[in-house]
Amino acid sequence: MSGDDEEHAVLLNNYFLTLNRNSWIAIGVSIYSGPCCFVLTKNDGQRYPTCWSVADGRDALTIDTWNPIRSIYLLANRENVWANIQEQDIPSRMNFDVNKTKDWRPFFSHSFPRDNIPWTSVQPNDLHYEETRAEDVAALIRQIDDILHEKFRDWREANVTRWHSTCQNRLREIVKDKEMEFIKGSIGTDIESKLVEFQGTHNITGFSLQMPYTTIQAIVDSVHSTNIFKHATNDIQFALAVDIHPYPNNILAVWIYIAHLTKKS
Structure with a gap:
């Protein structure tokens, strides 16, 4: 599959959205590839988010010792973009409630509302899978x-x-x-x-x-x-x-x- 990490992260994130999952595109650092993009998901009732590799689809909780993600400094979804301003950027030590402004600084705010920017999408509203014969x-x-x-x-x-x-x-x-x-x-x-x-x-x-x-x-x-x-x-x-x-x-x-x-x- 062609494309870079950013494009793969957008694709995987959009797929999770079609499944009604809470998901974010995340930017951080991996022990394998250094600076990288990946996808973060967190279901209702899930205590610790899940990090998804856009290269091979493998997943790990933020508290798992085998999680290759070593730092996270940005999250984004269709609502906003948040910069990590916590003292820690190690996933196992971070708070992932983006509503807490002491931990996450939003790009869009009351003084710079998201709705002032015209948004268009080239993505189809529905995914249609063909049956493999x-x-x-x-x-x-x-x-x-x-x-x-x-x-x-x-x-x-x-x-x-x-x-x-x-x-x-x-x-x-x-x-x-x-x-x-x-x-x-x-x-x-x-x-x-x-x-x-x-x-x-x-x-x-x-x-x-x-x-x-x-x-x-x-x-x-x-x-x-x-x-x-x-x-x-x-x-x-x-x-x-x-x-x-x-x-x-x-x-x-x-x-x-x-x-x-x-x-x-």
């Missing part, structure tokens, strides 16, 4: 799978490329659950048990790749960068499986599982 996803899975198998043969043109069909079928079963496991935080917890039938006769090395779908070439490049195909021997078999988890509006999460197997002596 299951048949399109299935066709894309087949296309990516065929291309990757062909690329493996091209990359190994000096050697024979053999596929372990039984293991490959098992990987296809495993990869279908990857996205939901990832969402639930249980990814990779039981992979070995699902491949136990092959471990008695083969040494297996494998891993999964996950990426948002942009282009097929980007997927090919990601698989190529792993160098798993670089085995200058014919005494090896490969297994590869592809799955795509669809989200609304043609947002696609691509999962690829790749493994190679060698027979035990």
Whole structure:
């Protein structure tokens, strides 16, 4: 996605507004990137606000020790812009009630009212998501799978490329659950048990790749960068499986599982 932190923060903030969340664009300092923009949300009854990264969507409460935001000096929403004038700018030590003028200085005030400025917006009032067609996803899975198998043969043109069909079928079963496991935080917890039938006769090395779908070439490049195909021997078999988890509006999460197997002596 193109754009800088400021534009991503506006986009994410507007998305939260469509969900009727209390949200602000925030400017501060992150331990990862230095000066940055992010989004702050605070639900009714929520004691500590949540900081949202506009780069990867990860969140942390202002009191969490793992929160990468180390200082906050400005908040903004559709009502006003507030400068932090508290003695502290560390999120865990700050008060986030912007109505307290001893802590937050508003840009607009009675002497400089917001309503005196004409406001226009290029944003649509409603967000309309298209349904992602299951048949399109299935066709894309087949296309990516065929291309990757062909690329493996091209990359190994000096050697024979053999596929372990039984293991490959098992990987296809495993990869279908990857996205939901990832969402639930249980990814990779039981992979070995699902491949136990092959471990008695083969040494297996494998891993999964996950990426948002942009282009097929980007997927090919990601698989190529792993160098798993670089085995200058014919005494090896490969297994590869592809799955795509669809989200609304043609947002696609691509999962690829790749493994190679060698027979035990």
